[in-house]
Amino acid sequence: MDAGGISDLDLEKYDADEQVKIICLGDSAVGKSKLMERFLMDGYRPQQLSTYALTLYKYTTTINGQTILVDFWDTAGQERFQSMHPSYYHKSHACIMVFDVQRKITYKNLPNWYKELREYRPEIPCLVVANKIDADIKVTQKSFNFAKKQGLPFYFVSAADGTNVVKVFKDAIQMALSYKKNSNDFMDEVMRELENFDLESKEETSDKEEETQEGKPDSA
Numbered sequence: 001m002d003a004g005g006i007s008d009l010d011l012e013k014y015d016a017d018e019q020v021k022i023i024c025l026g027d028s029a030v031g032k033s034k035l036m037e038r039f040l041m042d043g044y045r046p047q048q049l050s051t052y053a054l055t056l057y058k059y060t061t062t063i064n065g066q067t068i069l070v071d072f073w074d075t076a077g078q079e080r081f082q083s084m085h086p087s088y089y090h091k092s093h094a095c096i097m098v099f100d101v102q103r104k105i106t107y108k109n110l111p112n113w114y115k116e117l118r119e120y121r122p123e124i125p126c127l128v129v130a131n132k133i134d135a136d137i138k139v140t141q142k143s144f145n146f147a148k149k150q151g152l153p154f155y156f157v158s159a160a161d162g163t164n165v166v167k168v169f170k171d172a173i174q175m176a177l178s179y180k181k182n183s184n185d186f187m188d189e190v191m192r193e194l195e196n197f198d199l200e201s202k203e204e205t206s207d208k209e210e211e212t213q214e215g216k217p218d219s220a
């Protein structure tokens with residue numbers, strides 16, 4: 001498996017048609033891990049691989065008849081240094097950026113996170129999430145203009161009571177998928193070409209396979 005976590009082996013192992021990588025950014029203790037746990041526990045079966053630096057959650061879902069394998073990446077610790085290792089961003093398809101409505105500094109730091117994200121991934125969809133609204137529901141009347149200014153989708157959520165959590169993650173998966181299929185990012189195009197090339201050469205070697213590539217986005 002390479003640093004991006006995207007591998008044919010995973011696709012086979014999980015019997016998936018498509019794989020996307022979604023990363024989570026934001027200051028320490030804003031609730032990134034709790035949000036992931038909340039989403040993954042809502043009736044789904046997470047598989048958790050932990051290292052000291054990061055947790056990778058594998059999640060599968062079906063969208064339009066296709067099995068989608070989602071790699072959710074969560075960090076532990078690195079964000080305290082206000083910067084992530086480049087491999088964290090590598091080949092990611094969407095980003096969930098979280099702040100804590102109870103701690104203004106975590107909102108003020110969003111532009112820094114966003115800047116770093118854009119250095120590595122200029123085009124991927126980014127969702128802005130205001131967490132912990134359960135602590136004081138009145139905060140939902142406040143305006144947090146960062147997302148609007150950047151033209152990013154914005155959600156008020158609570159990992160504690162579950163408000164909007166499923167919505168955020170489902171939207172993120174959808175956006176990651178459409179990004180993967182339609183991106184004009186040069187490096188992504190190169191990667192897609194390489195993947196196609198790989199598929200084609202495999203088809204040539206196994207002519208007994210009757211299966212068509214219909215419905216697969218990269219068969220054209």
Ligand SMILES: Nc1nc2c(ncn2[C@@H]2O[C@H](COP(=O)(O)OP(=O)(O)OP(=O)(O)O)[C@@H](O)[C@H]2O)c(=O)[nH]1
Pocket residue numbers: 027028029030031032033034035075076077079131132133134135157158159160161
């Ligand atoms: N009231 C409330 N507390 C929350 C919510 N989400 C997380 N917390 C609390 O905030 C603290 C930090 O949550 P984590 O999920 O560990 O935060 P994190 O962003 O993963 O933090 P790091 O791993 O250090 O980067 C914990 O004590 C949680 O219980 C929420 O929606 N509401």
Ligand SMILES: [Mg+2]
Pocket residue numbers: 032033034074075076
């Ligand atoms: Mg965490």
